Amino acid sequence: MKRAKRLTKKERKAVTGPGPSGNDQEHQHQHIHCTACGAHLEEDQFGTEPPEALFLQCDHGSSFACCAECADKTRALLIEHDRTSQPVKSAELWH
Helix, strand or coil: CCCCCCCCHHHHHHHHCCCCCCCCCCCCCCCEECCCCCEEECHHHHCCCCCCEEEEECCCCCEEEEECCCHHHHHHHHHHHHHHCCCCCCCCCEC
């Protein structure tokens, strides 16, 4: 008895759509929150002059978003992260 042909992962995804994690190439919107206060940030806030929001980098090279008002607090969190090699202690997210 011959076994029925099984679909490849790519073929299954084309038929059923993305899995429960929702990761899909078509997802365009990037959801950004301030590391220090958790406020929702829009992408257009990063290009203003003076900047309303910015990205800061830790010594490991990872980028973290923050409000312009929270830059000092975010820097302190990143210094702690670099010193201890523990994950960044970010604020609870809110909109």
